[in-house]
Amino acid sequence: MQTSQDTFRTFRRVMLAGIALNVLLGLWLWWWPESFLGIIRADLAAPLTWPRYAGLAMLAMGLLYLPAALSPLHNRLVALLSILFRGVFALFFLFASGLLWLPALYEAVLAVLQGVTFWRGWRADLMAKP
DSSP states (O other): OOOHHHHHHHHHHHHHHHHHHHHHHHHHHHHOHHHHHHHTTTOSSTHHHHHHHHHHHHHHHHHHHHHHHHOOTTTTHHHHHHHHHHHHHHHHHHHHHOOOHHHHHHHHHHHHHHHHHHHHHHHHHHHHHO
């Protein structure tokens, strides 16, 4: 049987991968918003300040998710909120104008992976307690 440390190690890896992707996508959106919006087939925003702001917000989210990635058991609220917000962002992109399915899929996959691995770790931790 896996220990909570093993399952939380998987959660940490998923979280860190998501944070790294957010940082990369955030930097791309910040520096080259036209190319990023073209790839996801989103309407070109005018002025480009707003997509750049979204890129900086992605960078900030990566920093805010970091405590959950480093110590998920001690930062349960941050971990649970990161899962919840990824799900909300997936729904937002799914129902946004133009049906932005690529960002919706990205957020949904990460929400499910984070949710499943966190639940497994939390359950293993609860089972290990007398």
